[in-house]
Amino acid sequence: MDKQLTEQDWEVGLQEPPIEEERYELQARPKYAFSVERRDFLKVVGGGLVVLLVYPRAEAQRQGRGRGGGNAGQPEEIAAWLRVAEDGKVTCHTGKTEVGQNIRTSLTQAVAEELHAPVADISFIMADTDLVPYDRGTFGSQSTPRMNLQLRRVAAAAREALLDLAAEHLQQDRAVLHAGDGKVSTKDGTASVSFGELTAGKQLVATVTRDTELRPASEWTVAGTSVPKVNAADLVSGRHKYASDIIRPGMLHGKVLRPPGLNATLKSVDTSAAEAMPGVTVVRDADFVGVVAPDVHLAAQAVAAIKAEWNTTPQVSSAELFDHLKETAQAGGGGRGTRGRGQTGRGAGRGGAEEAFDISRALADSDQTLDAKYTIAYIAHAPLEPRVAVAEWDDADKLTVWTGTQRPFGIQGDLAQTFGIPPEKVRVIVPDTGSGYGGKHTNAAAAEAARLAVAAGKPVKLLWTRQEEFQWAYARPAGVIEIKSGVSNTGKITAWEFHNYNSGGSSIATPYDVPGAVTQSHRTDSPLPQGSYRGLAATANHFARESHMDDLAELVGMDPLEFRLKNLSHERMREVLKATAELFGWGKTQPSTNHGHGIAVGTEKGSYIGTAAEVSVDPDSGEVKLVRIAAAFDCGAVVNPNHLKSQIEGCIVQGIGGALFEALEFANGAVENPYFSMYRMPRFADIPPIEITLVNRTDLPSAGAGETPIVGIAPAIGNAIRAATGKRIRSMPMAPGGKIAR
Amino acid sequence: MPRVTELFVNGQTHSVDVDAARSLLFVLRDELELTGTRYGCGEGECGACTVLVDGVATRTCITSVSEVVGKEIVTVEWVDDGATLNSVQQAFVDHDAMECGYCTSGMVMCAMGLLREKQRPTRAEIVEAMNGNICRCGTYLRIVAAIEDVVADKP
Numbered sequence: 001m002d003k004q005l006t007e008q009d010w011e012v013g014l015q016e017p018p019i020e021e022e023r024y025e026l027q028a029r030p031k032y033a034f035s036v037e038r039r040d041f042l043k044v045v046g047g048g049l050v051v052l053l054v055y056p057r058a059e060a061q062r063q064g065r066g067r068g069g070g071n072a073g074q075p076e077e078i079a080a081w082l083r084v085a086e087d088g089k090v091t092c093h094t095g096k097t098e099v100g101q102n103i104r105t106s107l108t109q110a111v112a113e114e115l116h117a118p119v120a121d122i123s124f125i126m127a128d129t130d131l132v133p134y135d136r137g138t139f140g141s142q143s144t145p146r147m148n149l150q151l152r153r154v155a156a157a158a159r160e161a162l163l164d165l166a167a168e169h170l171q172q173d174r175a176v177l178h179a180g181d182g183k184v185s186t187k188d189g190t191a192s193v194s195f196g197e198l199t200a201g202k203q204l205v206a207t208v209t210r211d212t213e214l215r216p217a218s219e220w221t222v223a224g225t226s227v228p229k230v231n232a233a234d235l236v237s238g239r240h241k242y243a244s245d246i247i248r249p250g251m252l253h254g255k256v257l258r259p260p261g262l263n264a265t266l267k268s269v270d271t272s273a274a275e276a277m278p279g280v281t282v283v284r285d286a287d288f289v290g291v292v293a294p295d296v297h298l299a300a301q302a303v304a305a306i307k308a309e310w311n312t313t314p315q316v317s318s319a320e321l322f323d324h325l326k327e328t329a330q331a332g333g334g335g336r337g338t339r340g341r342g343q344t345g346r347g348a349g350r351g352g353a354e355e356a357f358d359i360s361r362a363l364a365d366s367d368q369t370l371d372a373k374y375t376i377a378y379i380a381h382a383p384l385e386p387r388v389a390v391a392e393w394d395d396a397d398k399l400t401v402w403t404g405t406q407r408p409f410g411i412q413g414d415l416a417q418t419f420g421i422p423p424e425k426v427r428v429i430v431p432d433t434g435s436g437y438g439g440k441h442t443n444a445a446a447a448e449a450a451r452l453a454v455a456a457g458k459p460v461k462l463l464w465t466r467q468e469e470f471q472w473a474y475a476r477p478a479g480v481i482e483i484k485s486g487v488s489n490t491g492k493i494t495a496w497e498f499h500n501y502n503s504g505g506s507s508i509a510t511p512y513d514v515p516g517a518v519t520q521s522h523r524t525d526s527p528l529p530q531g532s533y534r535g536l537a538a539t540a541n542h543f544a545r546e547s548h549m550d551d552l553a554e555l556v557g558m559d560p561l562e563f564r565l566k567n568l569s570h571e572r573m574r575e576v577l578k579a580t581a582e583l584f585g586w587g588k589t590q591p592s593t594n595h596g597h598g599i600a601v602g603t604e605k606g607s608y609i610g611t612a613a614e615v616s617v618d619p620d621s622g623e624v625k626l627v628r629i630a631a632a633f634d635c636g637a638v639v640n641p642n643h644l645k646s647q648i649e650g651c652i653v654q655g656i657g658g659a660l661f662e663a664l665e666f667a668n669g670a671v672e673n674p675y676f677s678m679y680r681m682p683r684f685a686d687i688p689p690i691e692i693t694l695v696n697r698t699d700l701p702s703a704g705a706g707e708t709p710i711v712g713i714a715p716a717i718g719n720a721i722r723a724a725t726g727k728r729i730r731s732m733p734m735a736p737g738g739k740i741a742r
Numbered sequence: 743m744p745r746v747t748e749l750f751v752n753g754q755t756h757s758v759d760v761d762a763a764r765s766l767l768f769v770l771r772d773e774l775e776l777t778g779t780r781y782g783c784g785e786g787e788c789g790a791c792t793v794l795v796d797g798v799a800t801r802t803c804i805t806s807v808s809e810v811v812g813k814e815i816v817t818v819e820w821v822d823d824g825a826t827l828n829s830v831q832q833a834f835v836d837h838d839a840m841e842c843g844y845c846t847s848g849m850v851m852c853a854m855g856l857l858r859e860k861q862r863p864t865r866a867e868i869v870e871a872m873n874g875n876i877c878r879c880g881t882y883l884r885i886v887a888a889i890e891d892v893v894a895d896k897p
Contacts, residue, residue: 100842238778653880
C-alpha cells in the first residue's frame with residue numbers, strides 16, 4: 001500500500017509549485033534538516049489507518065520543505081496527513097493556522113467530501129510544530145487552492161484504502177461496496193462495516209496516489225455547502241483558549257521596557273527600584289530589559305519604576321512621508337517580485353517590453369491625457385488579540401511557546417536561532433488565533449517571553465498592550481502612486497504608465513486592454529517597519545487605478561461602467577463587474593442630492609471582485625456616510641457559501657477603515673496615535689447594508705478568498721464621493737475623522 | 743496598599759487577595775482563570791472585556807476590583823449551562839456571527855446587557871448599544887442580525 005510518488009505525480013497536480021512571493025511576506029528559510037524514518041513516525045502516531053501526502057524527495061528539498069522542521073517523528077517530505085483511528089474518528093494534521101478565515105471548517109469539509117465521513121467525526125490538529133507537517137505559513141490565500149486540494153487527495157486515498165479493507169472484511173467484491181457516513185456498505189444494503197471496525201488493531205500506512213479521482217465541484221455534497229463553523233460553540237461560550245488564555249502551572253507575567261521609538265538604543269538604565277519590589281525579577285540582556293512578576297499589574301508597575309535613558313535620532317514623520325518615499329526611491333525599481341511582477345503581468349507586456357513600448361510617444365499621440373498622483377497611508381492590522389506568547393522551558397531545555405502567528409515554523413526557526421538551539425528543541429503551538437490579516441507573520445513576543453522565562457525559571461506569559469501592538473508590530477506599507485495615461489476620444493485607453501513607490505507590486509499590472517504599458521514598483525526607504533497585509537499593495541494599486549479609470553471615463557464623457565467594459569476583455573472580470581452593476585442597479589436610478597454612486601472592479605490571487613457603493617456627503621460638514629454596498633465575487637468553485645460571504649463582508653468592512661479613516665501618525669519613530677481612541681476603525685454604525693452575489697464557477701478550481709474582496713471598496717467609495725461632490729480624493733484615508741476636506 | 747479579598751462572580755463568592763487597584767479584567771483572567779473575558783485595548787474602547795456587573799454591561803479593563811466589591815459579576819462562562827447555549831449565543835452560532843471569535847464573548851455580554859435594559863430594542867438601538875464593541879474581522883451585520891433574531895423570538 002505504501003507507494004512513492006513519482007515526478008509524474010508532481011506534474012499532475014499534487015505539487016506545490018513555487019509561489020511568487022511578495023517581497024513583504026517576510027519569509028525566513030529554515031536552516032537545518034532532520035530526517036526520521038517512516039517506521040518511527042508510525043510509532044509516534046499509533047494504530048489505525050494513516051494516510052500521508054508525500055512530496056517527491058527532490059521536490060521536497062527544492063521547496064526547503066522539512067528543513068528545520070523540528071517536528072521530530074515525521075518524514076520531511078510530508079505535506080499533510082490524516083489518521084482514521086480505531087474508533088472511526090478522523091484526525092487531520094496540517095501546518096496551516098486558523099486566524100478567523102474559517103479554514104478549520106472548510107478543510108474539514110474537504111476531508112468529509114472525499115472520505116465520506118460525517119463532519120462531526122473529523123477534527124484537525126493545526127499549527128503545532130511537534131504534531132503537524134512543515135508548512136511555510138498561512139498567507140497569500142493559499143490554504144484553499146493548495147491545502148484544501150491536498151487534503152481532498154489524502155481523504156480520497158483513505159477512502160480507497162478503507163474500501164480495500166472492507167472488501168476483505170466483508171468478503172465482498174470491491175465493486176459492490178461504497179463508502180458513506182463513516183462506514184462501508186454493500187450497495188444492496190445487506191452488509192456494512194464502520195471505518196472504526198476496519199482500522200481496529202491495524203497499523204496501516206497509505207500514501208496518496210495520483211490515480212485517485214476526486215469528485216468534481218459540480219457533484220460536491222459537503223464541500224460547496226454552508227457547513228457552520230465547526231468550533232462556533234467554543235467561541236460564543238468563551239471556552240476556546242487563544243494563546244492569550246493559556247495558563248501554565250506556576251506561570252508568571254512579563255513586561256518589556258520599550259524605547260520611546262524606533263531605532264533608539266539604551267544609554268543608561270537604573271533598575272534598582274524595580275528589583276526592590278517583592279516578587280519582581282528584572283532581566284537585562286544588552287538592550288533588552290524586561291521584568292517578570294506574579295501579575296500584570298505589578299509587572300507594569302515594575303517597568304514604570306525603571307529609569308532609562310535612550311539615544312534617539314531624528315526620523316521622518318508622517319507629515320514628510322510621501323516626499324520621503326519619492327526621494328528615496330531606488331533607481332530602476334525594485335527587484336524580484338516588484339518590477340518583474342509588473343512587467344510580466346497581464347497588459348503590461350513581458351520582460352523587456354518597457355524598452356520596446358514608447359510611452360512618451362503613446363502619451364503624445366493620445367487624444368487626451370491624464371496625470372495624477374495618489375497617496376496611501378501606513379495602516380495597522382490591529383488584530384483584536386495583540387501579540388502574545390506563553391513560554392515554558394522543560395527540564396531537558398526544550399522550549400514550548402504558545403503564540404499567535406501565521407508562520408509557526410518560521411517562529412520555531414527564529415526561536416532556535418535566537419537561543420542557539422536546534423529546532424527540534426522548540427515547539428510552537430498556535431491555538432486558533434485572534435486574527436492576523438497578514439499582521440502576524442512575525443511575533444517578537446515569542447522570543448521576549450522565552451527570554452524572560454529563562455530568567456524566571458518558570459513559564460512566562462507576555463501579552464502586548466494595544467499601544468505596544470500599534471508601535472512595535474509592522475504596518476501595511478504606505479505608498480505613492482503616479483499614473484500617466486492617455487485615452488482616445490472614442491474611449492479606448494491608448495497609454496498607461498504606472499509607478500508605485502513603496503507599497504508593493506501586488507496587482508500592479510493593469511487588467512485592462514492597453515496597447516502597452518510601463519509599470520514599475522519602486523523600493524524606497526520605509527520609515528516604519530512594514531509587512532504583509534490582507535491583499536497587500538493590491539488595495540493601493542486598485543485604489544489608484546480604479547479612481548483613475550473613473551476620471552478617464554469622465555474625460556471622454558462616458559459612464560464609468562461602460563468605459564470599463566469597453567476596455568476590458570478579461571471574461572471573469574467582465575462577469576463580476578456586470579453582476580455587481582446588476583445587483584446594485586447601476587444606472588437604474590439617479591442618486592438623490594448629495595448622494596453618489598461609485599463602482600470598481602479588481603483581481604488578485606486568481607479571484608475577481610466587483611464592488612459598488614452609494615455614499616452621501618454632508619455639504620456643510622463634509623461627513624461621509626455609506627448608504628449601501630454591493631459586491632460580486634468569483635473565486636472559482638465555492639467551498640462554503642456562507643463563510644465566503646462572511647469573508648467578503650469582512651474584507652469590505654476592514655477595507656472601509658483604510659479607505660476612510662485609518663492612518664498611522666508618527667514622528668521620530670514613535671506612533672502618535674497608538675490607541676483605539678485615537679485610531680478610528682470601522683464600527684457598527686459605519687456599516688451600511690451589504691449585498692453580495694457569489695459567482696460559483698464549479699468548473700474552475702477554488703482560489704483563496706480572504707484577501708481579494710478588500711481591493712474594490714476604497715475606489716468604489718472614492719468614485720461615489722466624486723459623483724456626490726465633484727471632488728476627487730486621491731489620498732487614503734479619504735475621510736479622516738469621518739469627513740472629507742472641504 | 744488596600745486589598746480586595748472577596749468577589750461575587752458567576753453565582754459564587756470567590757476568595758482572592760489582590761491589590762484593590764488591579765483591573766477586574768486581569769483578576770478574572772489570571773486569578774479566577776475565567777479567560778473568556780478578553781483584553782483588546784485597555785481603555786474601554788473595544789468591548790472585548792465586557793461582563794455584566796449587577797446586570798449592566800461593563801468594561802472590565804477600566805474597572806478596578808475595588809469598584810465591584812459586593813456586586814454580582816457575570817462572565818461569558820456563566821451565560822450557558824454548559825450543555826445548551828443561551829438564546830444570544832445560539833443566534834450568534836446560527837448567523838455565523840464571528841470569524842476569529844476574539845471579540846465574541848464581549849459582543850455576547852454586551853448584547854445581553856442591552857436585552858436586560860430594553861425588552862425590544864430596535865435595529866438603531868442595537869447598533870447604538872453595540873457601537874462601542876469592535877469586531878476587526880467585520881462581522882457587524884451578522885451580529886446585528888443575530889440580536890434582531892433574539893428580539894424577534896421573544897415571547
